[in-house]
Amino acid sequence: MRRMPRFEYHAPASAGETASLLSEYGDAARLIAGGTDLLISMKQRLSTPEHLISLSSVTGLDAVDYDEKTGLRMGAAVTLASLTQSPPIKDKYPALEAAARKVGSVQVRNIATLGGNLCLDTRCWYYNQSDYWRQSRPPCHKTGGEVCHVVEGSKRCFAVYSGDTAPILMAMGAEVKLMSGGGERVISLGELFTGDGLRPNAVEPHEFLSEISVPPPAAGSGVAYVKLRLREEVDFPIMGVAARVTMSDGAFGSAPQGFKVVLNAVGSAPVEVEGAGEMLAGKAPEQAALEEVAQVARASVHPQANTAGTPEYRRMMVPVLVKHALTEAAAAASS
Amino acid sequence: MKQLISLNVNGETHELAVFPWRTLQEVIREELKLTGTKKGCDTGDCGACTVLLDGRAVLSCLLLAVRCQDAEIVTIEGLAESKDRLHPLQEAFVNHGAIQCGFCTPGVILTAKALLDSNPNPTKEEIRVGISGNLCRCTGYAKIIEAIQAAQSA
Ligand SMILES: Cc1cc2nc3c(=O)[nH]c(=O)nc-3n(C[C@H](O)[C@H](O)[C@H](O)COP(=O)(O)OP(=O)(O)OC[C@H]3O[C@@H](n4cnc5c(N)ncnc54)[C@H](O)[C@@H]3O)c2cc1C
Ligand code: SF4
Ligand code: FES
Ligand code: FES
Numbered sequence: 001m002r003r004m005p006r007f008e009y010h011a012p013a014s015a016g017e018t019a020s021l022l023s024e025y026g027d028a029a030r031l032i033a034g035g036t037d038l039l040i041s042m043k044q045r046l047s048t049p050e051h052l053i054s055l056s057s058v059t060g061l062d063a064v065d066y067d068e069k070t071g072l073r074m075g076a077a078v079t080l081a082s083l084t085q086s087p088p089i090k091d092k093y094p095a096l097e098a099a100a101r102k103v104g105s106v107q108v109r110n111i112a113t114l115g116g117n118l119c120l121d122t123r124c125w126y127y128n129q130s131d132y133w134r135q136s137r138p139p140c141h142k143t144g145g146e147v148c149h150v151v152e153g154s155k156r157c158f159a160v161y162s163g164d165t166a167p168i169l170m171a172m173g174a175e176v177k178l179m180s181g182g183g184e185r186v187i188s189l190g191e192l193f194t195g196d197g198l199r200p201n202a203v204e205p206h207e208f209l210s211e212i213s214v215p216p217p218a219a220g221s222g223v224a225y226v227k228l229r230l231r232e233e234v235d236f237p238i239m240g241v242a243a244r245v246t247m248s249d250g251a252f253g254s255a256p257q258g259f260k261v262v263l264n265a266v267g268s269a270p271v272e273v274e275g276a277g278e279m280l281a282g283k284a285p286e287q288a289a290l291e292e293v294a295q296v297a298r299a300s301v302h303p304q305a306n307t308a309g310t311p312e313y314r315r316m317m318v319p320v321l322v323k324h325a326l327t328e329a330a331a332a333a334s335s
Numbered sequence: 336m337k338q339l340i341s342l343n344v345n346g347e348t349h350e351l352a353v354f355p356w357r358t359l360q361e362v363i364r365e366e367l368k369l370t371g372t373k374k375g376c377d378t379g380d381c382g383a384c385t386v387l388l389d390g391r392a393v394l395s396c397l398l399l400a401v402r403c404q405d406a407e408i409v410t411i412e413g414l415a416e417s418k419d420r421l422h423p424l425q426e427a428f429v430n431h432g433a434i435q436c437g438f439c440t441p442g443v444i445l446t447a448k449a450l451l452d453s454n455p456n457p458t459k460e461e462i463r464v465g466i467s468g469n470l471c472r473c474t475g476y477a478k479i480i481e482a483i484q485a486a487q488s489a
Contacts, residue, residue, distance in 0.1 A: 002377045002378070003356075004356035004357070004358065005356065006354070006356050007355065007356055008336075008355065009338070009355035009356075009399070009401055011401075011402070032399075034397075035397055035398065035399065035402075036379060036394075036397050039358070039397050039398075039399070040378045040379060040397070043377060043378065044378075052355070054399075054402060056402055081391070104379075104468070105382065105467055105468025105469075106392055106446065106449075106450075106465060106467075106468050107379075107382060107385055107392050107393055107394045107446065107468045108379060108394070108397075108468065110388075110391045110392060110393050111393050111394070111397065111398065231467075232467075233464060233467035233468070234380075234467055234468055
Protein backbone atom coordinates (compact mmCIF):
# COMPACT_ATOMS: atom_id res chain seq x y z
CA MET A 1 0.00 0.00 0.00
CA ARG A 2 1.42 3.34 -1.00
CA ARG A 3 -0.22 6.34 0.59
CA MET A 4 0.09 9.76 -0.95
CA PRO A 5 1.96 12.51 0.86
CA ARG A 6 -0.14 15.47 2.01
CA PHE A 7 -0.63 18.63 -0.02
CA GLU A 8 -3.06 21.45 -0.65
CA TYR A 9 -5.05 21.12 -3.86
CA HIS A 10 -5.94 23.92 -6.25
CA ALA A 11 -8.11 23.59 -9.33
CA PRO A 12 -7.93 26.92 -11.19
CA ALA A 13 -10.57 27.53 -13.86
CA SER A 14 -8.50 29.73 -16.17
CA ALA A 15 -4.98 30.15 -17.50
CA GLY A 16 -4.71 33.48 -15.64
CA GLU A 17 -5.64 31.91 -12.34
CA THR A 18 -3.12 29.12 -12.95
CA ALA A 19 -0.38 31.66 -13.56
CA SER A 20 -1.17 33.60 -10.39
CA LEU A 21 -1.22 30.42 -8.27
CA LEU A 22 2.17 29.49 -9.74
CA SER A 23 3.66 32.87 -8.93
CA GLU A 24 2.18 32.74 -5.44
CA TYR A 25 3.55 29.28 -4.53
CA GLY A 26 6.63 29.02 -6.79
CA ASP A 27 8.88 26.11 -5.87
CA ALA A 28 6.43 24.79 -3.26
CA ALA A 29 3.94 23.91 -6.03
CA ARG A 30 3.80 21.32 -8.76
CA LEU A 31 1.45 21.19 -11.72
CA ILE A 32 -0.65 18.09 -12.11
CA ALA A 33 -2.24 17.32 -15.48
CA GLY A 34 -3.25 13.65 -15.88
CA GLY A 35 -1.14 12.72 -12.88
CA THR A 36 -0.20 9.34 -14.40
CA ASP A 37 3.46 10.09 -13.78
CA LEU A 38 3.40 12.63 -10.97
CA LEU A 39 1.14 10.67 -8.60
CA ILE A 40 3.46 7.67 -8.82
CA SER A 41 6.50 9.78 -8.01
CA MET A 42 4.58 11.31 -5.10
CA LYS A 43 3.67 7.85 -3.77
CA GLN A 44 7.35 6.98 -4.04
CA ARG A 45 8.26 10.23 -2.23
CA LEU A 46 10.33 11.40 -5.18
CA SER A 47 8.21 14.51 -5.16
CA THR A 48 6.44 15.98 -2.11
CA PRO A 49 5.04 19.37 -3.14
CA GLU A 50 3.08 21.39 -0.59
CA HIS A 51 0.69 22.55 -3.29
CA LEU A 52 -0.71 20.76 -6.34
CA ILE A 53 -2.13 22.95 -9.07
CA SER A 54 -4.42 20.93 -11.29
CA LEU A 55 -4.77 21.76 -14.97
CA SER A 56 -7.85 19.60 -15.45
CA SER A 57 -10.43 22.35 -14.88
CA VAL A 58 -8.65 25.07 -16.87
CA THR A 59 -11.06 26.12 -19.63
CA GLY A 60 -9.85 25.68 -23.18
CA LEU A 61 -6.62 23.90 -22.25
CA ASP A 62 -7.80 20.70 -23.95
CA ALA A 63 -8.76 22.24 -27.30
CA VAL A 64 -7.48 20.96 -30.66
CA ASP A 65 -7.71 23.24 -33.74
CA TYR A 66 -6.49 22.81 -37.27
CA ASP A 67 -6.12 25.50 -39.89
CA GLU A 68 -4.69 24.84 -43.35
CA LYS A 69 -2.49 27.92 -43.22
CA THR A 70 -1.28 27.90 -39.63
CA GLY A 71 -1.41 24.19 -38.87
CA LEU A 72 -2.30 22.34 -35.70
CA ARG A 73 -2.72 23.80 -32.23
CA MET A 74 -3.23 21.57 -29.23
CA GLY A 75 -3.92 22.64 -25.66
CA ALA A 76 -1.43 21.11 -23.23
CA ALA A 77 -4.16 19.33 -21.24
CA VAL A 78 -5.63 17.40 -24.17
CA THR A 79 -5.57 13.69 -23.30
CA LEU A 80 -3.60 11.28 -25.44
CA ALA A 81 -6.83 9.34 -26.02
CA SER A 82 -8.53 12.43 -27.47
CA LEU A 83 -5.50 13.06 -29.67
CA THR A 84 -5.85 9.59 -31.16
CA GLN A 85 -9.53 10.27 -31.86
CA SER A 86 -9.26 13.82 -33.14
CA PRO A 87 -10.31 14.06 -36.84
CA PRO A 88 -7.67 16.62 -37.96
CA ILE A 89 -4.90 14.60 -36.30
CA LYS A 90 -6.04 11.29 -37.77
CA ASP A 91 -6.35 12.94 -41.13
CA LYS A 92 -3.31 15.26 -41.36
CA TYR A 93 -0.91 13.95 -38.71
CA PRO A 94 -1.39 10.17 -38.63
CA ALA A 95 2.14 9.61 -37.30
CA LEU A 96 1.32 11.75 -34.25
CA GLU A 97 -1.81 9.68 -33.70
CA ALA A 98 0.28 6.50 -33.93
CA ALA A 99 2.92 7.83 -31.52
CA ALA A 100 0.28 8.86 -28.96
CA ARG A 101 -1.21 5.36 -29.22
CA LYS A 102 2.19 3.92 -28.29
CA VAL A 103 2.09 5.52 -24.83
CA GLY A 104 1.16 3.22 -21.95
CA SER A 105 -2.19 1.40 -21.87
CA VAL A 106 -5.75 2.38 -22.81
CA GLN A 107 -6.38 3.38 -19.19
CA VAL A 108 -3.25 5.53 -19.05
CA ARG A 109 -4.04 7.31 -22.34
CA ASN A 110 -7.57 8.10 -21.17
CA ILE A 111 -6.13 10.36 -18.45
CA ALA A 112 -2.56 11.19 -19.55
CA THR A 113 -2.11 14.53 -21.29
CA LEU A 114 0.13 15.76 -24.08
CA GLY A 115 1.66 18.47 -21.87
CA GLY A 116 2.45 15.90 -19.18
CA ASN A 117 4.02 13.63 -21.77
CA LEU A 118 6.32 16.40 -23.00
CA CYS A 119 7.18 17.48 -19.42
CA LEU A 120 7.67 13.88 -18.29
CA ASP A 121 10.44 13.54 -15.73
CA THR A 122 13.52 11.56 -16.76
CA ARG A 123 13.66 7.95 -15.59
CA CYS A 124 16.25 5.62 -14.11
CA TRP A 125 16.21 2.19 -12.47
CA TYR A 126 17.76 3.65 -9.34
CA TYR A 127 15.32 6.58 -9.23
CA ASN A 128 11.82 5.29 -10.09
CA GLN A 129 11.59 3.14 -6.97
CA SER A 130 9.82 3.35 -3.64
CA ASP A 131 11.47 5.28 -0.81
CA TYR A 132 11.92 1.94 0.98
CA TRP A 133 13.81 0.45 -1.99
CA ARG A 134 15.95 3.53 -2.31
CA GLN A 135 16.99 3.40 1.36
CA SER A 136 19.32 0.53 0.55
CA ARG A 137 21.70 2.91 -1.24
CA PRO A 138 22.98 6.40 -0.59
CA PRO A 139 20.90 9.05 -2.39
CA CYS A 140 22.03 9.82 -5.96
CA HIS A 141 22.25 13.22 -7.68
CA LYS A 142 18.59 13.11 -8.66
CA THR A 143 17.43 12.55 -5.09
CA GLY A 144 19.69 15.19 -3.57
CA GLY A 145 22.82 13.09 -3.05
CA GLU A 146 26.29 13.21 -4.53
CA VAL A 147 26.76 9.93 -6.33
CA CYS A 148 25.42 8.19 -9.43
CA HIS A 149 24.70 4.47 -9.18
CA VAL A 150 24.82 4.00 -12.93
CA VAL A 151 28.09 5.66 -13.88
CA GLU A 152 30.50 5.34 -10.99
CA GLY A 153 32.22 8.57 -10.06
CA SER A 154 29.99 10.62 -12.34
CA LYS A 155 29.24 14.20 -11.36
CA ARG A 156 26.12 14.24 -13.52
CA CYS A 157 22.87 12.34 -13.84
CA PHE A 158 22.11 10.16 -16.87
CA ALA A 159 18.38 9.59 -16.26
CA VAL A 160 16.54 8.96 -19.51
CA TYR A 161 13.85 11.05 -21.17
CA SER A 162 11.26 8.69 -22.60
CA GLY A 163 8.15 10.65 -23.56
CA ASP A 164 6.90 9.11 -26.79
CA THR A 165 5.22 12.11 -28.42
CA ALA A 166 8.21 14.48 -28.24
CA PRO A 167 10.38 12.97 -31.01
CA ILE A 168 7.69 12.98 -33.67
CA LEU A 169 6.60 16.50 -32.72
CA MET A 170 10.23 17.65 -32.91
CA ALA A 171 10.61 16.01 -36.31
CA MET A 172 7.55 17.97 -37.48
CA GLY A 173 8.98 21.27 -36.20
CA ALA A 174 6.60 21.80 -33.26
CA GLU A 175 6.71 24.86 -31.01
CA VAL A 176 5.49 25.17 -27.45
CA LYS A 177 3.99 28.12 -25.62
CA LEU A 178 4.96 28.73 -22.00
CA MET A 179 2.66 30.99 -19.98
CA SER A 180 3.26 32.84 -16.75
CA GLY A 181 1.92 35.87 -14.89
CA GLY A 182 4.41 37.97 -16.84
CA GLY A 183 3.14 36.92 -20.26
CA GLU A 184 4.08 34.11 -22.60
CA ARG A 185 7.04 32.87 -24.62
CA VAL A 186 7.14 30.53 -27.56
CA ILE A 187 10.13 28.24 -28.07
CA SER A 188 10.84 25.32 -30.37
CA LEU A 189 10.08 21.96 -28.80
CA GLY A 190 13.77 21.06 -29.05
CA GLU A 191 14.59 24.04 -26.81
CA LEU A 192 12.16 22.78 -24.17
CA PHE A 193 14.59 19.96 -23.38
CA THR A 194 17.69 20.83 -21.39
CA GLY A 195 19.47 17.47 -21.69
CA ASP A 196 20.01 17.60 -17.93
CA GLY A 197 18.84 14.40 -16.22
CA LEU A 198 18.07 16.33 -13.03
CA ARG A 199 15.92 19.05 -14.57
CA PRO A 200 14.93 17.80 -17.99
CA ASN A 201 12.84 20.72 -19.22
CA ALA A 202 13.11 24.49 -19.40
CA VAL A 203 9.71 25.26 -17.84
CA GLU A 204 10.43 27.72 -15.01
CA PRO A 205 8.64 27.22 -11.65
CA HIS A 206 6.31 30.17 -12.38
CA GLU A 207 5.46 28.93 -15.90
CA PHE A 208 3.27 26.28 -17.45
CA LEU A 209 3.13 24.77 -20.90
CA SER A 210 -0.13 25.91 -22.44
CA GLU A 211 -0.05 25.07 -26.13
CA ILE A 212 1.76 22.93 -28.68
CA SER A 213 1.65 23.98 -32.32
CA VAL A 214 2.73 22.09 -35.43
CA PRO A 215 3.10 23.61 -38.91
CA PRO A 216 0.83 22.27 -41.67
CA PRO A 217 2.30 19.14 -43.29
CA ALA A 218 4.50 20.17 -46.23
CA ALA A 219 3.74 18.72 -49.67
CA GLY A 220 5.65 15.49 -50.27
CA SER A 221 6.71 15.08 -46.67
CA GLY A 222 6.21 12.00 -44.53
CA VAL A 223 6.91 11.27 -40.87
CA ALA A 224 7.11 8.14 -38.73
CA TYR A 225 7.97 7.11 -35.16
CA VAL A 226 9.35 3.67 -34.45
CA LYS A 227 9.44 2.48 -30.84
CA LEU A 228 11.31 -0.46 -29.36
CA ARG A 229 9.98 -1.91 -26.10
CA LEU A 230 9.92 -5.14 -24.17
CA ARG A 231 6.18 -5.74 -24.61
CA GLU A 232 4.31 -4.35 -27.59
CA GLU A 233 1.89 -2.48 -25.33
CA VAL A 234 2.12 -0.53 -22.06
CA ASP A 235 5.92 -0.34 -21.73
CA PHE A 236 8.10 2.74 -21.86
CA PRO A 237 10.49 2.83 -24.82
CA ILE A 238 13.82 1.02 -24.69
CA MET A 239 14.51 3.48 -27.46
CA GLY A 240 12.65 5.24 -30.24
CA VAL A 241 13.35 7.04 -33.51
CA ALA A 242 11.26 9.65 -35.30
CA ALA A 243 12.01 10.59 -38.90
CA ARG A 244 10.75 13.16 -41.33
CA VAL A 245 11.61 13.03 -45.03
CA THR A 246 10.56 14.88 -48.14
CA MET A 247 10.16 12.96 -51.39
CA SER A 248 10.12 14.17 -54.95
CA ASP A 249 9.84 11.88 -57.98
CA GLY A 250 10.72 8.76 -56.04
CA ALA A 251 13.94 10.23 -54.63
CA PHE A 252 14.63 12.19 -51.47
CA GLY A 253 13.93 15.91 -51.97
CA SER A 254 16.88 18.21 -52.57
CA ALA A 255 16.49 20.53 -49.58
CA PRO A 256 18.30 19.30 -46.43
CA GLN A 257 15.69 21.08 -44.25
CA GLY A 258 13.14 18.53 -45.41
CA PHE A 259 14.76 15.85 -43.25
CA LYS A 260 14.99 15.24 -39.56
CA VAL A 261 15.92 12.22 -37.50
CA VAL A 262 15.28 12.36 -33.75
CA LEU A 263 16.50 9.72 -31.30
CA ASN A 264 14.51 9.04 -28.14
CA ALA A 265 15.19 7.35 -24.80
CA VAL A 266 18.94 7.03 -25.31
CA GLY A 267 19.82 10.12 -23.28
CA SER A 268 18.32 12.79 -21.04
CA ALA A 269 16.58 14.52 -23.97
CA PRO A 270 15.34 13.55 -27.42
CA VAL A 271 18.19 14.47 -29.80
CA GLU A 272 18.37 15.29 -33.47
CA VAL A 273 20.95 13.49 -35.59
CA GLU A 274 23.15 16.26 -36.91
CA GLY A 275 23.66 16.49 -40.65
CA ALA A 276 20.91 13.96 -41.47
CA GLY A 277 19.48 16.34 -44.09
CA GLU A 278 22.79 16.75 -45.91
CA MET A 279 23.36 13.00 -45.94
CA LEU A 280 19.93 12.25 -47.40
CA ALA A 281 18.97 15.17 -49.65
CA GLY A 282 18.77 14.28 -53.34
CA LYS A 283 19.64 10.60 -52.79
CA ALA A 284 17.72 7.53 -53.89
CA PRO A 285 15.84 6.28 -50.79
CA GLU A 286 17.88 3.08 -50.67
CA GLN A 287 19.78 1.26 -47.97
CA ALA A 288 23.13 2.93 -48.74
CA ALA A 289 21.82 6.43 -48.04
CA LEU A 290 19.99 5.27 -44.92
CA GLU A 291 23.02 3.36 -43.68
CA GLU A 292 25.18 6.48 -43.50
CA VAL A 293 22.66 8.31 -41.27
CA ALA A 294 22.12 5.15 -39.24
CA GLN A 295 25.84 4.84 -38.46
CA VAL A 296 26.20 8.52 -37.57
CA ALA A 297 23.20 8.13 -35.26
CA ARG A 298 24.77 5.09 -33.62
CA ALA A 299 28.02 6.91 -33.01
CA SER A 300 26.19 9.88 -31.46
CA VAL A 301 24.51 8.07 -28.57
CA HIS A 302 25.84 6.72 -25.28
CA PRO A 303 23.07 4.82 -23.54
CA GLN A 304 23.76 3.79 -19.93
CA ALA A 305 22.68 0.80 -17.87
CA ASN A 306 19.66 2.51 -16.30
CA THR A 307 16.61 1.32 -18.25
CA ALA A 308 15.39 -1.90 -19.88
CA GLY A 309 17.75 -3.31 -22.54
CA THR A 310 21.54 -3.34 -22.08
CA PRO A 311 23.45 -0.30 -23.36
CA GLU A 312 25.11 -2.53 -26.00
CA TYR A 313 21.74 -3.79 -27.25
CA ARG A 314 20.20 -0.33 -27.34
CA ARG A 315 23.19 1.04 -29.23
CA MET A 316 23.07 -1.83 -31.70
CA MET A 317 19.39 -1.18 -32.29
CA VAL A 318 19.90 2.52 -33.09
CA PRO A 319 20.88 1.98 -36.76
CA VAL A 320 18.17 -0.65 -37.18
CA LEU A 321 15.45 1.66 -35.93
CA VAL A 322 16.80 4.68 -37.84
CA LYS A 323 16.51 2.74 -41.09
CA HIS A 324 13.01 1.52 -40.18
CA ALA A 325 11.86 5.03 -39.33
CA LEU A 326 13.29 6.53 -42.53
CA THR A 327 11.75 3.77 -44.65
CA GLU A 328 8.36 4.24 -43.00
CA ALA A 329 8.54 8.01 -43.37
CA ALA A 330 9.44 7.66 -47.06
CA ALA A 331 6.50 5.31 -47.58
CA ALA A 332 4.18 7.76 -45.79
CA ALA A 333 5.44 10.58 -48.02
CA SER A 334 4.85 8.63 -51.21
CA SER A 335 1.37 7.44 -50.28
CA MET B 336 -7.95 20.12 5.14
CA LYS B 337 -10.82 17.91 4.04
CA GLN B 338 -12.84 19.01 1.04
CA LEU B 339 -16.53 18.38 0.55
CA ILE B 340 -17.15 16.56 -2.69
CA SER B 341 -20.02 14.76 -4.25
CA LEU B 342 -19.19 11.56 -6.07
CA ASN B 343 -21.59 9.81 -8.37
CA VAL B 344 -20.83 6.11 -8.11
CA ASN B 345 -23.03 3.46 -9.75
CA GLY B 346 -25.84 5.95 -10.15
CA GLU B 347 -25.85 7.04 -6.51
CA THR B 348 -24.57 10.41 -5.34
CA HIS B 349 -22.45 10.41 -2.19
CA GLU B 350 -21.60 13.59 -0.28
CA LEU B 351 -18.18 13.03 1.22
CA ALA B 352 -15.52 14.94 3.11
CA VAL B 353 -12.14 13.74 1.82
CA PHE B 354 -8.54 14.83 2.04
CA PRO B 355 -7.27 16.01 -1.36
CA TRP B 356 -4.48 13.41 -1.33
CA ARG B 357 -6.91 10.49 -1.27
CA THR B 358 -7.04 8.54 -4.50
CA LEU B 359 -10.34 7.58 -6.08
CA GLN B 360 -9.44 3.97 -5.32
CA GLU B 361 -8.99 4.64 -1.61
CA VAL B 362 -12.28 6.53 -1.42
CA ILE B 363 -14.18 3.81 -3.29
CA ARG B 364 -12.76 1.04 -1.12
CA GLU B 365 -12.37 2.70 2.26
CA GLU B 366 -15.18 5.28 2.39
CA LEU B 367 -17.81 3.69 0.16
CA LYS B 368 -16.75 0.15 1.13
CA LEU B 369 -17.02 -1.02 -2.45
CA THR B 370 -14.18 -3.51 -2.33
CA GLY B 371 -14.72 -4.97 -5.79
CA THR B 372 -12.21 -2.40 -7.08
CA LYS B 373 -8.85 -3.98 -6.32
CA LYS B 374 -5.47 -2.58 -5.40
CA GLY B 375 -2.67 -4.43 -7.16
CA CYS B 376 0.42 -2.38 -7.86
CA ASP B 377 -0.75 1.12 -6.92
CA THR B 378 1.52 2.46 -9.70
CA GLY B 379 -0.51 2.16 -12.89
CA ASP B 380 0.95 -1.12 -14.13
CA CYS B 381 -1.65 -3.80 -13.41
CA GLY B 382 -5.14 -2.45 -14.17
CA ALA B 383 -6.73 -4.17 -11.12
CA CYS B 384 -8.09 -0.80 -9.97
CA THR B 385 -9.83 0.01 -13.28
CA VAL B 386 -13.18 1.80 -13.02
CA LEU B 387 -15.26 3.63 -15.61
CA LEU B 388 -15.20 7.42 -15.53
CA ASP B 389 -17.82 8.84 -17.89
CA GLY B 390 -17.71 5.53 -19.76
CA ARG B 391 -13.93 5.38 -20.15
CA ALA B 392 -11.68 2.86 -18.44
CA VAL B 393 -9.30 4.64 -16.05
CA LEU B 394 -6.97 3.67 -13.21
CA SER B 395 -8.47 4.68 -9.87
CA CYS B 396 -5.06 4.39 -8.17
CA LEU B 397 -3.79 7.27 -10.31
CA LEU B 398 -6.71 9.66 -9.91
CA LEU B 399 -7.36 12.02 -7.04
CA ALA B 400 -10.92 11.67 -5.76
CA VAL B 401 -11.34 15.47 -5.65
CA ARG B 402 -10.85 15.54 -9.39
CA CYS B 403 -13.68 13.08 -10.08
CA GLN B 404 -16.62 15.25 -9.00
CA ASP B 405 -19.14 15.85 -11.79
CA ALA B 406 -18.22 12.53 -13.40
CA GLU B 407 -20.19 9.32 -13.56
CA ILE B 408 -18.20 6.53 -11.99
CA VAL B 409 -19.03 2.86 -12.47
CA THR B 410 -17.36 0.11 -10.43
CA ILE B 411 -17.81 -3.63 -10.83
CA GLU B 412 -20.63 -3.50 -8.24
CA GLY B 413 -22.61 -1.28 -10.61
CA LEU B 414 -22.45 -3.53 -13.63
CA ALA B 415 -24.99 -6.28 -12.95
CA GLU B 416 -28.49 -5.43 -14.11
CA SER B 417 -30.05 -6.59 -10.85
CA LYS B 418 -29.19 -8.67 -7.78
CA ASP B 419 -29.91 -11.93 -9.57
CA ARG B 420 -28.97 -11.04 -13.11
CA LEU B 421 -25.33 -10.60 -14.08
CA HIS B 422 -24.10 -8.40 -16.91
CA PRO B 423 -23.48 -10.43 -20.11
CA LEU B 424 -19.71 -9.93 -19.69
CA GLN B 425 -19.83 -11.29 -16.14
CA GLU B 426 -21.98 -14.17 -17.34
CA ALA B 427 -19.49 -14.95 -20.12
CA PHE B 428 -16.50 -14.82 -17.76
CA VAL B 429 -18.19 -17.35 -15.47
CA ASN B 430 -19.23 -19.65 -18.32
CA HIS B 431 -15.85 -19.61 -20.06
CA GLY B 432 -13.74 -20.18 -16.96
CA ALA B 433 -12.13 -16.78 -17.45
CA ILE B 434 -11.81 -16.34 -13.69
CA GLN B 435 -9.46 -18.13 -11.34
CA CYS B 436 -8.50 -16.15 -8.25
CA GLY B 437 -10.64 -13.28 -9.53
CA PHE B 438 -8.34 -10.48 -8.44
CA CYS B 439 -7.88 -9.07 -11.94
CA THR B 440 -11.45 -9.77 -13.01
CA PRO B 441 -13.28 -6.56 -12.01
CA GLY B 442 -10.67 -4.50 -13.86
CA VAL B 443 -10.63 -6.72 -16.92
CA ILE B 444 -14.43 -6.74 -17.16
CA LEU B 445 -14.71 -2.97 -16.89
CA THR B 446 -11.96 -2.48 -19.47
CA ALA B 447 -13.81 -4.90 -21.74
CA LYS B 448 -17.08 -3.04 -21.12
CA ALA B 449 -15.56 0.27 -22.24
CA LEU B 450 -14.00 -1.47 -25.24
CA LEU B 451 -17.28 -3.07 -26.38
CA ASP B 452 -19.21 0.16 -25.81
CA SER B 453 -16.90 2.06 -28.16
CA ASN B 454 -16.28 -0.82 -30.57
CA PRO B 455 -19.09 -3.43 -30.43
CA ASN B 456 -17.34 -5.87 -32.77
CA PRO B 457 -13.63 -5.83 -32.00
CA THR B 458 -11.29 -8.28 -33.68
CA LYS B 459 -9.30 -10.67 -31.51
CA GLU B 460 -6.28 -8.41 -31.98
CA GLU B 461 -8.27 -5.35 -30.91
CA ILE B 462 -9.36 -7.21 -27.77
CA ARG B 463 -5.76 -8.19 -27.02
CA VAL B 464 -4.56 -4.62 -27.40
CA GLY B 465 -7.62 -3.29 -25.55
CA ILE B 466 -6.98 -5.35 -22.41
CA SER B 467 -3.19 -5.08 -22.49
CA GLY B 468 -3.28 -2.71 -19.51
CA ASN B 469 -4.77 -5.45 -17.33
CA LEU B 470 -2.50 -8.13 -15.93
CA CYS B 471 -3.83 -11.57 -15.04
CA ARG B 472 -1.45 -13.85 -13.15
CA CYS B 473 -3.52 -17.03 -13.15
CA THR B 474 -6.11 -17.57 -15.86
CA GLY B 475 -3.92 -16.52 -18.75
CA TYR B 476 -5.46 -14.42 -21.46
CA ALA B 477 -6.89 -17.03 -23.84
CA LYS B 478 -10.03 -17.68 -21.80
CA ILE B 479 -10.49 -14.00 -21.03
CA ILE B 480 -10.42 -13.20 -24.74
CA GLU B 481 -12.85 -16.05 -25.46
CA ALA B 482 -15.22 -14.70 -22.82
CA ILE B 483 -15.11 -11.19 -24.27
CA GLN B 484 -15.76 -12.60 -27.75
CA ALA B 485 -18.71 -14.57 -26.38
CA ALA B 486 -20.13 -11.48 -24.67
CA GLN B 487 -19.80 -9.47 -27.84
CA SER B 488 -21.95 -11.89 -29.79
CA ALA B 489 -24.39 -12.39 -26.88
C1 LIG C 1 1.81 1.87 -16.80
C2 LIG C 1 2.37 3.14 -17.41
C3 LIG C 1 2.95 3.08 -18.66
C4 LIG C 1 3.46 4.24 -19.25
N1 LIG C 1 4.02 4.13 -20.48
C5 LIG C 1 4.47 5.24 -21.10
C6 LIG C 1 5.00 5.16 -22.42
O1 LIG C 1 5.01 4.09 -23.03
N2 LIG C 1 5.46 6.30 -23.00
C7 LIG C 1 5.41 7.49 -22.37
O2 LIG C 1 5.81 8.49 -22.97
N3 LIG C 1 4.92 7.61 -21.11
C8 LIG C 1 4.43 6.52 -20.46
N4 LIG C 1 3.93 6.62 -19.19
C9 LIG C 1 4.09 7.89 -18.44
C10 LIG C 1 2.92 8.86 -18.46
O3 LIG C 1 1.71 8.17 -18.27
C11 LIG C 1 2.82 9.63 -19.76
O4 LIG C 1 4.06 10.16 -20.12
C12 LIG C 1 1.78 10.75 -19.68
O5 LIG C 1 1.61 11.33 -20.95
C13 LIG C 1 2.10 11.83 -18.67
O6 LIG C 1 1.07 12.80 -18.75
P1 LIG C 1 0.22 13.25 -17.47
O7 LIG C 1 -0.75 14.28 -17.94
O8 LIG C 1 -0.35 12.10 -16.76
O9 LIG C 1 1.38 13.91 -16.61
P2 LIG C 1 1.47 14.30 -15.07
O10 LIG C 1 1.80 13.11 -14.28
O11 LIG C 1 0.28 15.11 -14.67
O12 LIG C 1 2.73 15.28 -15.14
C14 LIG C 1 4.03 14.84 -15.50
C15 LIG C 1 5.02 15.98 -15.24
O13 LIG C 1 4.78 17.06 -16.12
C16 LIG C 1 4.46 18.25 -15.43
N5 LIG C 1 3.41 18.91 -16.21
C17 LIG C 1 2.24 18.36 -16.62
N6 LIG C 1 1.57 19.21 -17.41
C18 LIG C 1 2.34 20.33 -17.50
C19 LIG C 1 2.17 21.58 -18.18
N7 LIG C 1 1.10 21.84 -18.93
N8 LIG C 1 3.15 22.51 -18.05
C20 LIG C 1 4.26 22.25 -17.30
N9 LIG C 1 4.47 21.08 -16.65
C21 LIG C 1 3.51 20.15 -16.74
C22 LIG C 1 4.03 17.81 -14.04
O14 LIG C 1 4.31 18.80 -13.08
C23 LIG C 1 4.91 16.58 -13.84
O15 LIG C 1 6.18 16.94 -13.44
C24 LIG C 1 3.39 5.47 -18.57
C25 LIG C 1 2.80 5.53 -17.30
C26 LIG C 1 2.28 4.38 -16.71
C27 LIG C 1 1.64 4.48 -15.37
S1 SF4 D 1 21.50 8.27 -13.66
FE1 SF4 D 1 22.63 8.23 -11.69
S2 SF4 D 1 22.16 10.22 -10.73
FE2 SF4 D 1 20.66 9.92 -12.37
S3 SF4 D 1 18.88 8.98 -11.39
FE3 SF4 D 1 20.15 7.28 -12.14
S4 SF4 D 1 21.49 6.78 -10.41
FE4 SF4 D 1 20.60 8.77 -9.96
S1 FES E 1 -3.57 -0.77 -8.70
FE1 FES E 1 -3.97 0.74 -10.18
S2 FES E 1 -2.94 -0.06 -11.92
FE2 FES E 1 -2.36 -1.50 -10.38
S1 FES F 1 -7.77 -14.62 -12.28
FE1 FES F 1 -6.16 -14.41 -10.84
S2 FES F 1 -5.15 -12.66 -11.62
FE2 FES F 1 -6.56 -13.03 -13.17
